[in-house]
Amino acid sequence: MRLYQNTQKTITFLLRTVFRARVTGLENFPEHGPVIVASNHLAFLDSVIISALMPRRVAFLAKSEYVNTPGIRGKIMKKLFDVIDIIPVNRSDRSESMKALERALAVLEEDRVFGIYPEGTRSLDGRLYRGKIGVAWLAHMTGAPVIPIGLIGTNRLQKQGSMMVYPRRFTVRVGKPLYFPRTGEKMSGKMRRETTDKIMDEIAQLSGQARENVYNVSPSASRDGGKV
Numbered sequence: 152m153r154l155y156q157n158t159q160k161t162i163t164f165l166l167r168t169v170f171r172a173r174v175t176g177l178e179n180f181p182e183h184g185p186v187i188v189a190s191n192h193l194a195f196l197d198s199v200i201i202s203a204l205m206p207r208r209v210a211f212l213a214k215s216e217y218v219n220t221p222g223i224r225g226k227i228m229k230k231l232f233d234v235i236d237i238i239p240v241n242r243s244d245r246s247e248s249m250k251a252l253e254r255a256l257a258v259l260e261e262d263r264v265f266g267i268y269p270e271g272t273r274s275l276d277g278r279l280y281r282g283k284i285g286v287a288w289l290a291h292m293t294g295a296p297v298i299p300i301g302l303i304g305t306n307r308l309q310k311q312g313s314m315m316v317y318p319r320r321f322t323v324r325v326g327k328p329l330y331f332p333r334t335g336e337k338m339s340g341k342m343r344r345e346t347t348d349k350i351m352d353e354i355a356q357l358s359g360q361a362r363e364n365v366y367n368v369s370p371s372a373s374r375d376g377g378k379v
Contacts, residue, residue: 154234163203166203170308170320172323173322174324175322176326177205177325180205180207181296181298185258185260185261185264185295186207187259187264187265187295188265188298189297190268190301190354193305193306194273194305194306195273198211198266200305200321201266207264208264210238210264211265212237212254252288256292260293267285270283270367277361279358279361280366284344284347287343287350291331291338292335294330294331296328298329299326300323300324301354301355302324303358303359304322324357
């Protein structure tokens with residue numbers, strides 16, 4: 152815990168000074184209890200940014216390829232994931248992929264904070280794509296409030312496939328909590344779709360992105376079939 156706190160303080164200091172990060176709406180973030188953070192996704196660093204700038208520790212899922220990369224890069228990524236509470240998931244293993252939401256549910260049942268990107272993968276063209284219903288499943292299973300987040304400009308910090316990070320200004324907008332009924336497994340497909348669309352509408356208001364009414368699938372996701 153102390154290592155996480157020290158790392159968070161260091162990264163937060165760098166983001167607010169070197170990158171001049173602008174953060175609004177932190178007063179909307181619940182101080183206690185389970186919370187689902189639902190954000191748009193523009194860059195690899197988004198999880199690091201959200202973890203550093205939110206008032207509570209946020210757990211995320213991410214592709215296990217990041218930590219399985221050979222050499223020093225893979226070792227650095229594994230250490231970073233351990234420190235900031237990012238759980239690697241092997242999307243090429245169908246059974247492992249299906250367990251992703253169960254891991255998220257376990258986090259929320261411990262009254263912790265779980266972060267999810269409803270789009271499922273990064274938007275490479277800057278548009279906001281249709282949300283997948285996993286976020287709605289978590290909301291209705293737990294009754295946890297959903298905090299929508301709009302990230303603006305994080306895609307300018309790092310070029311695709313590069314380790315180089317550029318100190319450019321970006322914005323994080325934290326929206327008001329969204330509450331949905333705790334139905335457990337009784338939720339209908341229509342309910343999950345409507346809840347997801349409501350969450351995506353709020354994210355769009357915060358991020359100001361143009362919308363696409365189709366799912367976004369990255370090249371790697373299309374190969375390994377990730378559906379979370």
